Amino acid sequence: MENLSKNKIKWIRSFQLKKHRDESNVFVVEGEKMISELITFYPDLIEFICATKDSIVSERFPTFLSAIASDEDLKSISSMKNPNKSLAIVKKPILQNSESAFKIVLDDIQDPGNMGTILRLADWFDVKEIICSKETVDIYNPKVVQASMGAIFRIPVKYCNLEEYLEIQKGKIFGALLKGKNIYTENLTPNGHLILGNEGNGISERIQKYITHPITIPRFGLAESLNVSIATGILLSEFYRNQKFD
C-alpha cells in the first residue's frame, strides 16, 4: 500500500474550498464511523480513502484503502481540530427530490454545526427535502458533513432563490418567529413548509412576507433565545408527535 503523496495531500486540501468541491463534484468525509457507513451503504460514491495503519477503516476495510496516511498527514489534510484517523474523498450523491408533503426551508443558516444538525434532524424525523437560500452554508462544508452524521447521504438539499421558490408554493408556510402562535396549542401536522432563519437575524423581512402561519416556542424562563438547530428539533418534534411511526 502506498503512502499518501504530497500531490494527493494538496489535492485533498483543495476540497476545503467550495469552489474546488463544486468543480470536481466531490467532498471530504472524515472519521471512522462515517467512513465505515460510507463503505457499507454507499460504496459507489467513494473516490479515495486514506487512513492511518491503526485505524478501524484500515483494519476492517483494507481493500477500500487508496493510501496509508501518517498522523501528521491527517493533521495537514483534516479540517478538524482533532483530526480523525481516516479521510475519504466522496462523490456528491444524487438524491431524488421526492414530492414530499413537508419541507424545511433555511434562510441563510451560517453555522456549519447548525446546518449539519438540522440535516441529522431531518433524517431522524423523515423530512424528505431541505430548501436553502443561496447564502446558506454549503452542505459539503467539512463541518456540516461531520455534524450531519450520515444524513448528508440521504436528505436532498436544494439551493435556490427563496423568494422565487416561495412565491409559487401552495399550502401552509410556517415560520419560526418570536411573535407567532404557541406551538403547543396549534394543531401542527407535517404539511407544507417550515422556515427557519439566520442565527443572528432570524428570518429576513423579504422572506417573512411569505409566512402564512407564524409560530413560536413558548418561553418559560429567562433565556433570550434558542439556538436555531435546537429550535428546529423542538418544532419538528411538535409537528410529528401525532404521526404514526415504524
Added chain:
Amino acid sequence: MENLSKNKIKWIRSFQLKKHRDESNVFVVEGEKMISELITFYPDLIEFICATKDSIVSERFPTFLSAIASDEDLKSISSMKNPNKSLAIVKKPILQNSESAFKIVLDDIQDPGNMGTILRLADWFDVKEIICSKETVDIYNPKVVQASMGAIFRIPVKYCNLEEYLEIQKGKIFGALLKGKNIYTENLTPNGHLILGNEGNGISERIQKYITHPITIPRFGLAESLNVSIATGILLSEFYRNQKFD
C-alpha cells in the same frame, strides 16, 4: 487607559485551565453580547475587562474597562477560533439551589457546546438546577460559557457523585434511553429528575439502574441517533408543553 500588559495576558491565559479557574474562583467571558449583559445585570461579578478600542464594550461602557487590547492581544488570550473584541474575567456566581420540582441530571457530558446549549435550554424552560457527574465537562470551560449565552449566570449547577446523589432521591427519575416509553404518549410533567447521558455511550449502566421511567424520542426516519443537546431540547419541550407560562 493602559494597554494590556504581558503579565495580564499570562494571567488571563492561565484561566483556560480548570485548575487555575478553581484556585482563583473566576472564569473567562468573551464577546460583546455576553459582556454587555454582564455589565448590565451582573456588574458585581466583574474582575477585569479588556477590549479593542473599536469594540461595542469600549464604546458603551468605557468606565468598566480595565485595559485596551489589540486584535493581536485578543488572538493570544481568546480560546475561540475567531476571537471576539472583548474579554472579561468574572467571579463565579453564587446561585441558590432552589428546592425545585424538576432537575436535569447529566452523566458525563463531554462536549462544551452541548453543555452550554443544555444550560441555555434550562434557562429557556426554567429548569432551576442541573446536577452533573464529576466527569462532566466544567461549566466554566470557555466554550461552555460561550454556548450558554448568559445562562451560566442564572442556572445553578452542582457536580457530585451521581450514584450517591440518586440513591437518596425520591420521586420519578426519567432517563433518555433508546428503548424507553414513547414520550408522545406518556403524560410527562416537570417533576422529578431527567437523566441525559454521554455523547458516545449514553447513560452508564451504573446510573441506568436508578431510572424509574425510561423514555425515548420516537424515530420516524433513518438517522441513528440525535445529538444530546437536541434530545434535551425535544424532551424539555415535551415535559413543559402542558404547563402554563408567562
